[in-house]
Amino acid sequence: MQKIVIIGNGVAGITAARNIRKLSNDQITVISGETDHFFSRTALMYIYMGHMKYENTKPYEDWFWGENNIDLKRAWVQSIDFDKKEIRFDGSETMAYDKLILATGSQSNKFGWPGQDLDGVQGLYSYQDLELMEKNTQNVDRAVILGGGLIGVEMAEMLHSRHIPVTYLIREEHFWGNMLPKEEATLIDNHLAKHGIDLRQETELEEILDDGNGKVKGIKTKSGEIIDCQFVGLTVGVHPNIDLIKKSKVEVDRGILVDENLQTNIPDVYAIGDCAQLKNAPSHRRPIEAVWYVGRMMGEAVARTVTGQPTKYQPGIWFNSAKFFDIEYQNYGVVLPECPEDSASFYWECDDKEKCIKIIYKKETLEVRGVNLFGIRNRHEVWDKWLSEKRPLDYIISNLPEANFDPEFYKHWEGEIQKKFNGEFPDQQVSVRKKGFLEKIFA
Missing domain, CATH: 3.30.390 (Enolase-like; domain 1)
Structure with missing residues (x-):
């Protein structure tokens, strides 16, 4: 019986754990510092909007993990010794593994804007981000969101649900203009305006303004306009979270480089989900695809591989879905x-x-x-x-x-x-x- 350790309890890591258990009696440990249990990341917005509670976002009851002999460890990993096959936590605690699956997900982009680390400025990816947004949006008169993507429009809807006026800055001529053709992008522009979102096309951020006490008081655009606000949402995309292994022996580019079996250049070490980058992606797919169903498919494939049934990751026809307020x-x-x-x-x-x-x-x-x-x-x-x-x-x-x-x-x-x-x-x-x-x- 081998010991399989998975770092990350998102959809990729948990899908791998569940399928490994279906296929073997191997010892499985899932490590996460974010939450005790797996939850639906796409449902974070509904917690803020009052449609759901956190416990409603957990697809499995808390007893599920013990019942299926999957160990959960709440901790942040500090380093990995790939020669010794050993994971190190805070202090002197370590954990050995036979096979390791990295499912560390994404993290929000920042581009070095002055003031981007002020209180009241944040992205939205993790459960901790949701808790911070709850704190940061108390008694807010206006919010500014930067970045015309899916996380940004979700954040706009969240703030709108609490009657917080939103000014939305996008660099492109239309919302999500780097992904949508003009007709569809214009349709969404008009829909956002219908919901009272102050959409500013072709507008770029110059700096985020400090109130003198380390908290945001407004933003300045590159055209020189000052917009007063007490909250700034940085939603200019995400990138693979590879901080843990960036300086290690594992080969990385933008993400952790993996072959068609999702294996890294290190024996017995795999990467799946948002953090993984295919060395040779199929012509109809991108090397990095930060969508939930990709994580699920990678989790299913890697589970077979680590349990003795080498399986290539073979994504089919690309698909995606989202929601823009009512559309x-x-x-x-x-x-x-x-x-x-x-x-x-x-x-x-x-x-x-x-x-x-x-x-x-x-x-x-x-x-x-x-x-x-x-x-x-x-x-x-x-x-x-x-x-x-x-x-x-x-x-x-x-x-x-x-x-x-x-x-x-x-x-x-x-x-x-x-x-x-x-x-x-x-x-x-x-x-x-x-x-x-x-x-x-x-x-």
Whole structure:
């Protein structure tokens, strides 16, 4: 029986622990200094907003770990001796391992702005960040958020739920402009404005201002504008948390470098989740992908490898999902901010300006490469199948009802989407689905 130690109790580390237990009787220890138990990191915002309590974010009861013979240790690791296969904690305490899995996650980016370490300035990634935000936003008259990404919009919604006015600075022309095409980005710009968010496009931070007592009192933009505020959210992305091994024998780049089996250059040492960087990523995926389902898939793969069944990490079609206040977003396949030269796009937007679909396809063959959906729910397994089978645009438009995942009493939009397609592609006509009784009622 071998001793397997996992550093990090996020979705990657815990998925690895659970699957190792399914496959073996090996001794398993999960180490984390953040919390006693695994929790859903994506639910942090709902604790702040009062929709959930911390205990509601734990997918497993506290007794689960003892019942499954998975040891949990609440501690911060200080160093690792890879020659001795030994982990060192504060003081003189150590722990030996036979195989080690690094699942240390991400940490918030900072770019050296003057004042970025003042009280009232923070990112949002860990449970400790949530506790700090609870403290920092007491009696706040205005907040400023920097960075047009998913964590930033979550923070904006959190503050909005407590009626704290928010000014949101983004460098790009539109929100999430480095990820979304112009039409979708504009739709989200307008949605944020509808919710009272003061969105400042193409605005960069110069410095964060000190009130003289080490606390933020405002910010100054590069154009010289002063915005008074008592809280600044730094949400300009995250990067792999590799501080623990940065100066060790483990090879690193932006993340911990791993091969297709998620093994580092050190025997019996693996890395998974946000902290891992694939040396040879598949052409349709990025070397570092800080999304929860990647951590889950890596955890499943590494569990088989460390228990004697070497398994390559083989991610399938890219997908992602998020929520922008009231608008749900789904992405399958590749949709870039600028359409590739060999491709074109089909775009439909609802009159309410809160629902749209964009499909990217190859010009010559009409093969679909990716889709963005806003305000319309579709089935993951259907889009995964269509993209894997390289289905053409006319086929997908004809069969859109098959993908719909909206509840029964929601209005469905496939008929309008199909009509627009027929108008743009007179030589590729598809059958327009007739409106049903419920659609007439809710139209």
